[in-house]
Amino acid sequence: MKLQLALDLVNIPEGIELVKEVQEYIDIVEIGTPIIIDEGLHAVKAMKEAFPNLEVLADLKVMDAGGYEVMRASEAGADYITILGVSEDATITGAVEEARKRNRKILVDMIGVKDLETRAREVDALGVDYICVHTGYDLQAAGQNPFDDLRTIKRVVKSAKTAVAGGIKLKTLPEVVKAQPDIVIVGGGITGESNKRAVAQEMKQLIQQG
Numbered sequence: 001m002k003l004q005l006a007l008d009l010v011n012i013p014e015g016i017e018l019v020k021e022v023q024e025y026i027d028i029v030e031i032g033t034p035i036i037i038d039e040g041l042h043a044v045k046a047m048k049e050a051f052p053n054l055e056v057l058a059d060l061k062v063m064d065a066g067g068y069e070v071m072r073a074s075e076a077g078a079d080y081i082t083i084l085g086v087s088e089d090a091t092i093t094g095a096v097e098e099a100r101k102r103n104r105k106i107l108v109d110m111i112g113v114k115d116l117e118t119r120a121r122e123v124d125a126l127g128v129d130y131i132c133v134h135t136g137y138d139l140q141a142a143g144q145n146p147f148d149d150l151r152t153i154k155r156v157v158k159s160a161k162t163a164v165a166g167g168i169k170l171k172t173l174p175e176v177v178k179a180q181p182d183i184v185i186v187g188g189g190i191t192g193e194s195n196k197r198a199v200a201q202e203m204k205q206l207i208q209q210g
């Protein structure tokens, strides 16, 4: 099980400083959608150059032109690129084909998918690397979490690995770990804490004990 740190509300220098604090305890750095909107794929390149030993995920949330977007993110150094599960099968297939050529991984974000079981089975059959359940900020604000959805995909997905995101904190991590996803994605649960290093260390321990 890998721990992915999601960076969303920082600029590139702030992101690099933050990763310096926790780098021993994380496996993947996510360049979040808000950073890519502000700074472009340059942020992916800068993070990969600063931390060549960490994997980098570009949270592009691609919805169209999957092959092209994956090509651009791969050129910037992304190891993982996110595609939306609600996009067309052709978009996901294009992304998967491009990722295969470049030895990158596709993580499909199921945010906004209404029939999770059906779409998870379909997306799994398209040969994606990861299927991720994700409660976005707007539904977190309404009190929702991704834990039931994680159990659903663990039950129906046969080939892809699984990931989970959306408001995960140190207190709720044990419930997530129990479901055994392949990647646990944590943003505010680390970046919003005053002692980020200590929280990341404890999270890593919980994951390793898993």
Ligand SMILES: O=C(CO)[C@H](O)[C@H](O)COP(=O)(O)O
Pocket: 006, 007, 008, 030, 032, 033, 059, 134, 135, 136, 137, 165, 166, 167, 168, 185, 186, 187, 188, 189
């Ligand atoms: O992709 C995102 C928002 O769309 C976030 O990166 C993801 O939800 C993780 O952050 P947090 O743990 O703060 O919810």
